[in-house]
Amino acid sequence: MTPAANTVVAQPSKGEETRALILAAAVEQASAGGFESLTIGTLAGRTGLSKSGLFAHFGSKLELQVAALDEASRQFTETVFLPALKAPRGLKRLQALFENWLSWPLHAKLPGGCPVDLATREYQHRPGSMRETVLERQRHMERELRRMVELAIGTGELRPDTDSAHFVFEFMGIILVFYRAELVHGREQARRHARLALERLIRDYAA
């Protein structure tokens, strides 16, 4: 008997489906207009659900915002980090991650750009739960990225004295300026610069 024959795939309930629908709409809206634009009212308009229907899923604006940020992080992990794990550990995996990252807003169908990036900027100086949640997500993401850099030190591709925190700093710089340059100079030129910058970074730390 294969394990599959013994497995019952859980069907999402109607309530779970509605919740997923609301969150997908919320992430799309936050990507374009920011997380502060997420209110029970605007989401009701966008999803065609009643305000009371939305309240059944999210009791407050803050609850909705935090859930949308969680959903955006989940989409990011699924589109950027998980596919990179198919590449062998080390530089190949780092490079796959980089490529996924450059194109993720496109692949996740978020025409407004990376919502986590936007949230960081949006809550930078607004103390409160959203700011804490955003910072926690950033730290988590940096830890994961740092682990990938350390694997490339482990394979012997990067020098043993590589400062992985600094490598992550520079890696993130390339991603952030790529998003900006894409807008100002177009995708092709931005991509060419981003790849050159990553090559230079890897070359300087190569074993």
Next chain:
Amino acid sequence: MTPAANTVVAQPSKGEETRALILAAAVEQASAGGFESLTIGTLAGRTGLSKSGLFAHFGSKLELQVAALDEASRQFTETVFLPALKAPRGLKRLQALFENWLSWPLHAKLPGGCPVDLATREYQHRPGSMRETVLERQRHMERELRRMVELAIGTGELRPDTDSAHFVFEFMGIILVFYRAELVHGREQARRHARLALERLIRDYAA
């Protein structure tokens, strides 16, 4: 007779003073809450002026937003670019520019961070006059930065084959990730990484 003896220093009129006061408040607000938060109504509340008084200076929300972006760009030039011109042309000037850039939101008393950076993200995917104005400002700033890089090629400090557009791309990446890292890891650590990254950039292109 010295030229000064013949010069009458123009005193700003009452109207000019009020306009300057409104714009200073607008830039401060945009730095924290974005340019979309700028309305005649919110600015009236912030400055203590009447809505009709504000309308006398800015006929519409868009006019106010464009004027606030111009004022933010003026403050940026005054705080970041102009003081750097006191340093000798070449790498010293580039380094002075870099240091001014890292600290400019602090020096310009913009606790919400760089408003031009925020505007770029805010209007990234909102077609219209503000988006065009923001992109025009970005291009202008990059041209000025590129000119400074070319001066450092001219002095013989950077290699003659340095791709100045690519240098600008990487320079901007360090600035952008610095603003992010300052928030996540604190100013001192962010500054240390930013300086290391600029050193690495200069070293790789040094003649």
